[in-house]
Amino acid sequence: MFGRKTKAVTPLDGVDVVLADLDGVVYTGPAAIPFAIDSLNRAAESIRVGYITNNASRTDQSVADHLTELGLTVAATDVVTSPQAAVRLLAEQAAPGSSILVVGGDGLVDEVQKAGFVVTRSALDDPAAVIQGFAPEVGWTELAEASFALASDVEGGGIPWIATNTDWTIPVARGIAPGNGTLVSAVHSAVGRLPIVAGKPEIAIFTEAVNRFQARHALFVGDRLDTDILGSNRAGIPSVLVLTGVDKAKHVLAADADSRPTFILGDLRELHEPYPETSFSRDRTTATVAGAAVRIRGNDVEITAEGDGAINLLRAACAIIWASGRPIYGLKVPERLTLWR
Numbered sequence: 001m002f003g004r005k006t007k008a009v010t011p012l013d014g015v016d017v018v019l020a021d022l023d024g025v026v027y028t029g030p031a032a033i034p035f036a037i038d039s040l041n042r043a044a045e046s047i048r049v050g051y052i053t054n055n056a057s058r059t060d061q062s063v064a065d066h067l068t069e070l071g072l073t074v075a076a077t078d079v080v081t082s083p084q085a086a087v088r089l090l091a092e093q094a095a096p097g098s099s100i101l102v103v104g105g106d107g108l109v110d111e112v113q114k115a116g117f118v119v120t121r122s123a124l125d126d127p128a129a130v131i132q133g134f135a136p137e138v139g140w141t142e143l144a145e146a147s148f149a150l151a152s153d154v155e156g157g158g159i160p161w162i163a164t165n166t167d168w169t170i171p172v173a174r175g176i177a178p179g180n181g182t183l184v185s186a187v188h189s190a191v192g193r194l195p196i197v198a199g200k201p202e203i204a205i206f207t208e209a210v211n212r213f214q215a216r217h218a219l220f221v222g223d224r225l226d227t228d229i230l231g232s233n234r235a236g237i238p239s240v241l242v243l244t245g246v247d248k249a250k251h252v253l254a255a256d257a258d259s260r261p262t263f264i265l266g267d268l269r270e271l272h273e274p275y276p277e278t279s280f281s282r283d284r285t286t287a288t289v290a291g292a293a294v295r296i297r298g299n300d301v302e303i304t305a306e307g308d309g310a311i312n313l314l315r316a317a318c319a320i321i322w323a324s325g326r327p328i329y330g331l332k333v334p335e336r337l338t339l340w341r
């Protein structure tokens with residue numbers, strides 16, 4: 001390790017398509033996240049950038065319009081939504097032209113119709129499947145129709161049930177509100193079945209994006225370990241966790257083996273900066289990232305060298321904690337690491 005000179009590479013090196021989550025990555029509420037717009041525009045000069053959203057209430061065009069207002073250059077075809085991924089699953093489950101019970105709004109209806117299905121709102125129309133996504137106007141009547149249509153399970157001759165996503169909550173202008181997962185759960189309570197799910201962390205939405213952009217070396221950028229990073233890992237796509245959204249240092253330190261990102265970034269400027277390599281001491285008790293070193297001794301996680309930047313301390317701490325195979329609750333982690341930022 002010492003004296004070895006390798007050219008440090010950025011997270012974007014070798015990447016042909018960047019797939020970016022929206023909330024917590026590009027914007028929070030109405031406002032763009034600092035450095036996100038410039039960094040994504042700069043990436044888009046040489047790499048295809050696509051945007052991925054679990055939110056089923058907006059069409060790809062309305063998402064593209066919003067991102068364009070924020071200063072990105074985005075066409076509707078650059079946006080992959082969970083309704084698009086859900087309709088891909090639907091096409092595997094129901095014959096073309098068949099009638100589909102849609103629980104959801106315009107974004108979902110639009111995609112179901114574009115794929116050549118007939119939309120119904122009533123279980124009495126003998127639908128071939130139920131597809132369910134969030135829309136603010138979904139109420140008891142729609143959930144009841146879905147429940148009637150899904151009364152038998154698949155083994156008992158019942159029809160398929162596809163959900164765009166199962167996010168428990170949805171962020172809206174006035175705060176956090178129940179999301180599609182909550183509404184799916186209401187139907188589940190009535191029928192005792194579970195849907196096939198298209199959105200993150202399931203892989204259908206990643207497959208839809210990789211196919212659409214013909215990605216061979218995609219990189220996913222997200223802010224949540226339990227959807228973005230878990231889903232990327234399931235789909236075999238390297239991932240960036242950017243700490244501008246939901247998950248912070250304490251969460252990534254505690255990430256389970258299925259939900260660990262390839263890269264940890266403080267903000268999206270670091271997409272364009274060299275990402276230092278991690279090295280381990282021979283006894284694998286110390287991890288070093290660009291001079292920042294963290295070791296585990298007994299149950300204590302200790303900073304042994306500050307290095308040149310706080311984010312490298314967090315990266316080194318993650319590396320040594322993850323490599324230890326030990327659960328985070330058995331370790332004493334300095335507050336400085338858990339509160340990074």
Ligand SMILES: [Mg+2]
Binds near residue numbers: 022023024245
């Ligand atoms: Mg997000």
